[in-house]
Amino acid sequence: xxxxxxxxxxxxxxxxxxxxxxxxxxxxxxxxxxxxxxxxxxxxxxxxxxxxxxxxxxxxxxxxxxxxxxxxxxxxxxxxxxxxxxxxxxxxxxxxxxxxxxxxxxxxxxxxxxxxxxxxxxxxxxxxxxxxxxxxxxxxxxxxxxxxxxxxxxxxxxxxxxxxxxxxxxxxxxxxxxxxxxxxxxxxxxxxxxxxxxxxxxxxxxxxxxxxxxxxxxxxxxxxxxxxxxxxxxxxxxxxxxxxxxxxxxxxxxxxxxxxxxxxxxxxxxxxxxxxxxxxxxxxxxxxxxxxxxxxxxxxxxxxxxxxxxxxxxxxxxxxxxxxxx
Ligand code: NAD
Numbered sequence: 001x002x003x004x005x006x007x008x009x010x011x012x013x014x015x016x017x018x019x020x021x022x023x024x025x026x027x028x029x030x031x032x033x034x035x036x037x038x039x040x041x042x043x044x045x046x047x048x049x050x051x052x053x054x055x056x057x058x059x060x061x062x063x064x065x066x067x068x069x070x071x072x073x074x075x076x077x078x079x080x081x082x083x084x085x086x087x088x089x090x091x092x093x094x095x096x097x098x099x100x101x102x103x104x105x106x107x108x109x110x111x112x113x114x115x116x117x118x119x120x121x122x123x124x125x126x127x128x129x130x131x132x133x134x135x136x137x138x139x140x141x142x143x144x145x146x147x148x149x150x151x152x153x154x155x156x157x158x159x160x161x162x163x164x165x166x167x168x169x170x171x172x173x174x175x176x177x178x179x180x181x182x183x184x185x186x187x188x189x190x191x192x193x194x195x196x197x198x199x200x201x202x203x204x205x206x207x208x209x210x211x212x213x214x215x216x217x218x219x220x221x222x223x224x225x226x227x228x229x230x231x232x233x234x235x236x237x238x239x240x241x242x243x244x245x246x247x248x249x250x251x252x253x254x255x256x257x258x259x260x261x262x263x264x265x266x267x268x269x270x271x272x273x274x275x276x277x278x279x280x281x282x283x284x285x286x287x288x289x290x291x292x293x294x295x296x297x298x299x300x301x302x303x304x305x306x307x308x309x310x311x312x313x314x315x316x317x318x319x320x321x322x323x324x325x326x
Pocket of ligand 1: 079
């Protein structure tokens, strides 16, 4: 049995589940494991230190899977501006056919570079107005990202229960639901709300193949749905991150009205990466979503995707169908 949606058809994948871009986690081991399990794995471009390193990572991923995989490119405020056009050129030259983008309108220039090469654009948005504007600009798939998500939920704070159907009412192209997904119940809910599949990030960080320290995965299992902090609200760049002493220091600094420069050393991505690798949770900051509250184990990606789809099918066939009274 399998679920067939506009997303599985368009992307040529078995399950309507796309691994979202994840800074420091979206490397070849992660993306190839998701693709081999029947979802769409995604390499995160900015995790690689240079466009040349991204080219090598794409080749490494190709050696690990013969299934489709994509690349994420996110344009948000950064401490050191990346060479976005250089990364985009590598994506084009490497023959990648699906790219997940997110972030500021500056990303449009990159779409214009990629579109003539037949690259499908999956654009992640946190508001219906942004989704419609991306659709008008010619993207192929919209991923609508609710307030539950890890990373940057935007500034409107609309949870998926409202945001997904609000987007589904207006967006005509295939729609992914993002933010708060990690099990079969969530997948069925996303489909019921009008999406054609789900984008998942945090759930994939608690898998055997995720390239992070075992202690960080165990902490995610131990955490509940209250285990995140919202930081950067005062800089209009809100981010949902795993809650720890270091993130509480950032929250306190923002309450005191301190500028980004006062917290930059605490939050810089390289520190987060060091902590994810060493297992020292308080060394740095990293993204985590509310789905943490529903993560209770550390399966392989294949076990996870098989379970999610089996759960979803059982809910549709047994539980929901059984409720129809006449
Ligand atoms: P970084 O070290 O440059 O910055 C760390 C954090 O601070 C990021 O969340 C960034 O957006 C924020 N930030 C930087 N300068 C800021 C400013 N002037 N005002 C407000 N906030 C500011 O980031 P990094 O870890 O090297 O990551 C590079 C980029 O990729 C960042 O923009 C980050 O948000 C983004 N990202 C992407 C994904 C993804 O899924 N692709 C996931 C997480 C982060």
